Amino acid sequence: MRKINMSLDVYDKILMLAKRRGFIYPSYEIYGGVAGLFDYGPLGAQLKQNIENLWRSYFLLQDGCFEIHTPTMTPFEVLKASGHVDEFTDLTVDCPQCATSFKVEDITKDSRTLEEAIQADDMNCPTCGTKLINPHQVNLMFATKIGIGKTRDAFLRPETAQGIFTGFHLLYRYAREKLPFGVVQLGKGYRNEVSPRQGPLRMREFSMAEAEVFFDPSNKNHERFAFVEDNMLLLFDNEKEMKLSLKEAVEKKVIKNQALAYYMFLTQSFLLDAGVKPEKFRFRKHADDEMAHYAQECWDAELYSERFGWVECVGIADRSAYDLSSHINSSGTDMYALRRYDEPQLTKRKKIIPKMNVLGPLYMQKAGAIKEALENYVITDETDEITVEINNEPIVVSSESYEIKEVMEKEIGEKFVPHVIEPSFGIDRIIYMLLEHNYKEGIKNDEEYHLISFRPHVAPVKTGVFPLINDDKLTSVAKNIDFSLRMDGIYTVYDDAGTIGRRYARMDEIGTPYCITIDFDSLSDKKVTIRDRDTTEQKRIPIDSISTYLKDLLESKEKVRV
């Protein structure tokens, strides 16, 4: 008889189960393991794929975003422009008295460089005045080099978002130059965590699903807002939890705009649909001082863990024009969008047309620069000559070298940098939370019993297929049923070992929602028993309808109400 070990908490038990049954376990353990790296085993990989595809059904199908894939390896310039190089790399010193760390740049108020400050070694703790020690670099990005010999500095990406921003001009074309539109990416991100202590909740290489939705800042409404505005959001303002409809939340300015509220609702729907327990779910608004360097308003979807308390699993941020502006400035690429006027606007303007056949021979190699200067010259009144400055040298150009024309200029719209609303999902955290929220245990016939109540559409294995006993007549029928179900796209496990109860228990432990048993009656009446994991109720159904019957069950997912 196995006893429940009371000294273990849910986290310990889940990690044990996850390792034993092939969900998640530490990577490279035969070489000592690496903190913050985990393998997804056979069941974990299936589960993850189901979660990611469920996510796609919300963001790709329901919201109509485009999915792209960009490299994880990212040149230095990209992350310099995005602010990650500066924001992720901190020179820090510790206070032995207060047991806290400080950024050196916050401590050095004078004009010294950080290196000089370290060299002088005279920094004191702002709280207690103790001499600060142990200067060290805190760099949360993995640095690497691209190429052999002549190399380029690069990092493994800390988020997937930058790959979307750097292709914005092409994606804007793909979206037929209309806003809003969203682009999503599912993939790996990398952060060299100082001490990744919380298992799958803080990994150094992790899976994320991000959506970047581009808006005209003058209109952050969402087309489908009216369809969902009466739904409730579970909100927490750092003081109290509350339930507000989307409509109320936006009207009362609890949430800044429709788009943010809409994506919060999409996020909430996805998580509850995946099997997160509503009472262990909330949106928490970031205080001003905890927001990321790029964010304007940020809400976290937090999920509750028995061991860790409320954990951020999704961040929904209004990143405003921060990223695109940075890339426009750093790369010089035109990443503006156009807000079309209802009618094209015509304006009369006086324009200088340089005569190159005169300018060329006269000014030789300076002619090009003069041409450009003339074209940019703002005409105040008509004169016989214009003075332009080339390399700090005034040059007087007479009116023989140019012509002033009055032209009608047509402007069809106004250029602007789109704003971005970004829902960013930590897939691994969500998967751990699903395990924890759906884990059940108890004693059954003096034995410890585990069950994971995954919702059928996320469960890695959809059905077990068992001959009631290990008899050739039954096993051959069972194997045929098993094969044809898999050919119908239903992931099954065939099992003929041990008693039927043991096989049910094995399936319960990995969250398989249904089991099909073939008995001797099946040979004559062509029916099998289908057993429900949560109720253990059994029903007999014809063999030739198993596939459609199961598919109905797997697809008829009820919405979770809050």
Next chain:
RNA sequence: GCGGAUAUGAUCUAGUGGUUAUGAUCGUAGCUUCCCAAGCUAUGCACCCGGGUUCGAAUCCCGGUAUCCGCACCA
């Protein structure tokens, strides 16, 4: 990164400076078994890594790695 503790099959665990390292779960093969972890037989699998002390180290010591706890970090 700092301080403390821990490390035995896939999982949980007993134990010891000296033959073949304990038990359970588990896997495999077989017997048995007509619906919720029955039983029997056979069999498989382990002392985290490196160094030191010792005639002999899985056991003692040191270092590393990993995990857990506290502090710091987590844009």
